[in-house]
Amino acid sequence: MHTKEFDYYRADSVDDAIEQLEAHDGAELMAGAHGLLPRMKTGEESPPALVDISHLDGLATIDRDGDTLSIGALATHADIAESQQLKQHSSALSDAAGEVGDLQVRNGGTIGGNIAHGDPRSDPLAAVLALDVELSVQGPDSQRTIDADDVFHGAYETAVRDHEFVTGLGVPVQDDAVSAYAKRRNPLSGYAMVGVAARLRLDSDTVTDARIGVTGVADTPFRLPAVEDALEGESVDGDIVEEAAGRVEKAVDPSELRGDSQSSGEYRAHLLSVYTEKAVTAALNRAG
Template sequence: MFPDQFDYYKAESVSEALDLMDEHSGEETELLAGGHSLLPAMKSGLSSPDVLIDIGSIDSMHGVSVEGDTLSIGAMTPYDDFIESEDARTHAPALVAAVEQVGDTQVRNMGTVGGNLAHADPASDLPAPALVSDVTLVAEGPDGEREIPVDDYFFGMYATALGPDELLTRIEVPSAGDAVGTYAKKASPSSGYAMTGVAALVETDGDSVQSIRVGANGVMDHGVRLEGVEDALTGETLDDDAIEAAAERATDGLDTDMFMSDLQASATFREQLLRVYTKRALSEAAEQTASPAAAD
C-alpha cells in the first residue's frame, strides 16, 4: 500500500525543526525519527499527515555521553549505537537489557531511543526500563527547554507529557551505581512487540535488597511501576522464595480491569504473564548479583 500525498521537510537543527512545527501547526504534522512505527502506519492508512518533518539528521540529537553521574542519550541515537556504548552498559543496564530485545538488527540500526519514548506505544520495550531507570526526558519548545521526570511522562496509549509544539531532544539517566538491570519479555509472535515486558533495577547490600525498582509495559495502556513487588523485596534476601512471593504481588495497586485485551492476549492472560515475567526478571537479577560472589 502507498501513503497519501504529503509535504516533506528535512530539519538540520532543533531550531529549524521547531520553526517548521510552528509554521505547519495548523496542519496534520508528524515527526520522522527512525520511521519504524510511523511509516507502516502511513502505508496502511492509519496515519495520514499533511506534513512530514524529518529530524533524523540533527547532529545534536545523536550520541551517548556522560557528565558527572548522568548519562545523556540523544533522542535520535539508534538502538544499536546505544547498546554498543560502554557508558550505557555501566550507567543504564536495564535500558540496555531492553534495547537488546527490540526487533532485529535492521530495526535496531534505524529505530531510535527517543522515537520509541516519544511514540509511547504501550507494547514497546522502553517504557518499563525508562521508569525503573528514573530517567528525565528533556524537551525543547518555543519557551526553551524543560525537564520531564519519567513518572510524570506516560499518560496513556500513545499519550505523553510532550506538548504539540515540543520536541524530545535527549534522555538523561542517573547512574545505576552497582545495581544490576534486567528485562524479561513475552514477545508477540507476529510483531515482536511485548505482550508483557518486565524491567528490574536491583541493588543489593550483602544478601539483602537495598533498593529495587520494577516496571512493566505491554499490560496496560502505558508503562507502570510494580510497587507491590518493590515493597515485597526491599530489605529482603533475593532468593527463590522471596522472588516467588514478590511476583504474586505484581498486580498490587493496578486496576486489572484496565489490562489490555486484544487478539494477541486477553486481559486475564496478561495478568498471568505479568507474574511469570516479573519472576523471570527478578530471577535474572538474582543470578547477576550472585555472579561476583561465585567468581570469588
C-alpha cells in the first residue's frame, strides 16, 4: 500500500533536522516511523515532507547522570525493555516498553517518537506520567524541558511544538521507589485497552508518595489523584490496595472514556480499577 507522495530529507544533526523542519512547511520528523507510517497508509496523516533523524549518532544511549537516568530519543523500545539500569530503577518504563507491539515493532519504534506522536493507546505514556519523566526538547532558538504532567494534550496532541525535536528523557532515580506497569492488551492491535503504571515511594512499609499513570482509556493519558491520595500515608499492609483501586470507578466518568468494538467506556472503567490494583500490587511486590 502506498502512502501519499512526500519529500524526504535525511538530517545529519539535530540542528540540521530543525532547519529542515523550518524550511519545509508541514514537515514531520521520522525515526522508526512506527507511529507515523501506519497512519500515513490510512491517510489519517499525510505530511508533505519527512525529515529522517534515525541515523543521528549519540541519541540512542541510556546513561546514569547523578540522580537521573538519561535516555536518548532514538533508543528503541527493545533497548529500553532490555536495559538493566532501567529495569532496576524505572521498572514501569521497562515493563511498558516490553509491552509495545511485538518483537519487530520494539526493534523499530523509538521512545522519543512514541512520546511526541502521542498515540493515546501507547504503553510508555503511562510510565512517563507515573515516573515523572522530564522531556528534553530542542527548538530553533532554544532548549527547554517539559514536565511529564504537561506533555499530553489530547489524542496525537502533545506539548512538543511544530519545529521542536525531542532529544531525550530524564527519569528520576529514587532509591526508595518501586514501580510496575500492568496492561489489558487489545487482542487486535496490541495497543493498551487499559494500561496502568504505578510508582510508589516507600518508607519502610508506608507509602510516602504515589503516582499512577493511565493510557489507552481516554483521548489523553492521565493520572489518578484519587487513588494516589488513598495510598499516600498508608501502610501497605492490609486491604489498602484494593480500597485505593476501588476509588477508580468514582473518579472517572465512563461517558468520557474511549468506547470501541472491544470495550465500552463502562467496561474500561471497570478494567481500569482491576489493572490499577494489579499495577500497584506488582510494584509493591518489587519492594521485596
